[in-house]
Amino acid sequence: MSEPLRPSDRTRRARRRAPGRPFGPAVRGAAARRTAAVLAAAVLLPLAACQSPGDGGGDGGALVFWTPHVTPDRLAQQEATAAAFTEQSGVDVDVVPMSAEDQNQSMAVGSASGDVPDVVLLAPDQAAAWSAQGVLDTGTAAGIVEDLGPDTFGENALDMVTFDGTPAAVPSDGWGQVLVYRADLLADAGLDPPRTLEDVADAAEELDGDGRAGIALGTRPGDPFTTQTLEALLLAGGCDLVDGAGEVALESPECVDALDAYARMAEASVPGDQDVETTRAAYLSGEAAMLFWGSHIFDELAGLAPDFPPTCPECADDPDFLASESGTVGALTAPDGSPVQYGLTLNLGIPVGADAENARAFTEYLMGPGYVESLEVSPEGRVPVRPGTPDDPDVHAEAWSELPTGEDPENRAPLSDFYGDAVIGGIVEGAQSFRRWGYGTEHAAFAGPLAAQNTLAKQVGPLFEGEDPATVAASMADAARAVQADNE
Template identity: 70%
Template sequence: MRKHPYRHRALAAGSAVLLLLLGAACAPDDGGGQGAVTFWTPHVTPDRLAQQEATAARFTEETGIDVDVVAMAADDQNQALVTGAASGDVPDVILLAPDQAAAWTAQGLLDTDTAGAVIAELGRDTFSDHALDMVTTDGAPAAVPSDGWGQVLVYRTDMFEAAGLEPPRTIEDIADAAEQLSSDGVAGIVLGTKPGDPFTTQTLEALLLGGGCDLVDDAGEVALDAPECARALDAYARMADASVGGDQDVETTRAAYLSGRSAMLFWGSHIFDELAGLAPDFPPTCQECADDPAFLAANSGVVTGLLPPGADGSRDPDEARQYGLTLNLGVPRGADTESARKFIEFLLSDGYMDTLAVSPEGRIPVRMGTAEDPTAFADAWASLPAGEDEDARRPLSDFYDQATMSSIVQGAQSFQRWGYGTEHAAFAGALAAQNTLSRELGPLFDGADPNDVARRMGEAARDVQADVD
């Protein structure tokens, strides 16, 4: 079964396998600055591992530097790096998330000087400012941004046109459209509503971000009981009322939209190949899809960033807020920095398209191009083959128009997350990992006052903040 970022991806192993990984992945080299590169990646499925190994082989062919690609899920990375650092044996490059960058920097485990040098060499202006902000601590980047996936709203353009509705731009627009489009046979929207579920945690933060709700205020105090948060929760409750009944999670929401039983879907960008009929494990099953497997791709619009209250986006496109999670290339302290630099620079230049081709719909570039050709990588990404069947992979641009493709890649340049890139990164990471806020959602969906729910969320967040601090 295909894995998505909402699901925990780990090697089927316990401590014995971890010890084997430590022995194999952290063996010191004797190359005197040109030794083999050990690369830890959380993309552990066989097909994605094979693609990464092929990219590494290209690097070896061009440079003569061997690369050992080690599949290691994020939770295993966290334990293995601490253990390896204590013994002096560390990998050279790690593909990591922003919360890992923040935690490892605080522990002194990452070589931030090398990350900064790579960014300067490739050109800081060629990277998304937001992606850089996500991994910046005390003014210095802890890792080099590579790519990411974002939360998007997918909507049925045919249903919107029939109802005379414009594409939604705010969470209020989404709630209004969901109520208007809801009928006995079709839900107005489907989105995560299962309390305490990781998918719902992501949905909640994405909607609150879009509603102008911030985790903390300028003084660093939890701000979840602010009026903006209560209004965003009210819109969320309205959407839940117009959604498919019962607790909705990552599997049920996808199934509802693919079957044509919902006019809108709030999901990750990984949905784009499935809408096009390129994922055999999750085929479109709507009535029209029987004759045209790509019907949903042809009849779905996409909204990336949402405008908070008071913004219209006409003067500042950065006003739109889109929840997104980036992958970044970090170098641990004690690594072979010369070889690590060469490998990262390769992965983000000559090997960049190979890197993104692992999963184009979930690995959207946050380095748009080069100084000489500012959109080179964004343009090439649109032509990368996507899909789960190796013999039937096709570019997403075969199914989506240029405006949609541009919206997806432009949205990735504005990914945001609560706390990342600030002194509150560890707090925000713990809050998300523990699904603290989404555990408080049950009463909201049962008709509780959004102001009361916001206050309870604030109290729960302060408890986590006190533990972290």
């Protein structure tokens, strides 16, 4: 087979500077939904702050549950689960939709006055910060984990919220960055599915040409999606944020090599700075042979998201084409042989001052009888990190695979209708390999702001313009040390 035609290096560098191309009304629709969600959270914030959750269900008041799932359909699903708990226990639950940012603001005010929620669905960086501030009832969380069985949780997910040997929250679910590839195109090129970071870079270069990019992945400097992509790729390359002495380690050979692989992928990516919207559109339209994206992509590939339909040339005659011809890799294999997948988890935390008894009962319900129903809020983005129970280790994972997904109420269907056991199993197995820099260690207070501020993603622009990866690594390390100095 002849090598695919590629533009010259000069042309490729020029196209990296070109602005990202618009991909139609889907982008505008997503922006409108995000705006609506933010406005809804802003309206609800003062309402939540006016409640007195510390009095809780134990005194006849309602238990207060903060959730970052704020869209109407997801809110309705969570309210239904809460109602089922109320029917079983007699304890009312107020489900309060609130973004993570608003949670942080309200918790800072409420913890000072003793006016806190009873249960919060929170991220690992929030668990780290609130635990360090003494806001979370870690004893109750640890007791729940012990009762449910520590071995029933993904080890990495539990580690992300464990500090000084004690879980600060109970891991619930999460989503991970996955590599999606056109299996037909890899087969035509005689390539095996990528397993390592270097494999991905090699395949991207090989598949780039004939009017199709080798891969689509985040490259817009300073963008949150680039922050996720950068950390995911560097983790897969064996790059650590800090070394054993607690010093920033981003100038290590592993980090430099991982940045080099990232640069090679960027050269084989879609022209222009790419973000979460443009990368998805490129793969759905057939303009990219591979995609590095979150697990939320699975309903789009299956045609279950009306705002983001597959539009590849083959999709006109076969709407299921991309779902049937796409393979996935969850955890990539790091240089030390370990599986690594960047993942964002959600966890159930109980603040100090909450109605601990009823909060514990509600949390155990959400992780037990109501667990699968909770995941139904968004199955493609809420992958179980508690796959089963001590008696049936896979019961939750198996039930999850049959949950209906999709944004169209009239067209929801389980992922197992579109994907084989290997893909479904890979999603769940990958969730047990979720990893993040610093989380679950004394460096979490530094790693959280580093990601939230998109610090490292602001330094990668020169990498895509041909700058030496070692120089970019040094710039990233300097920026990281400044954040570390401010937060440790």
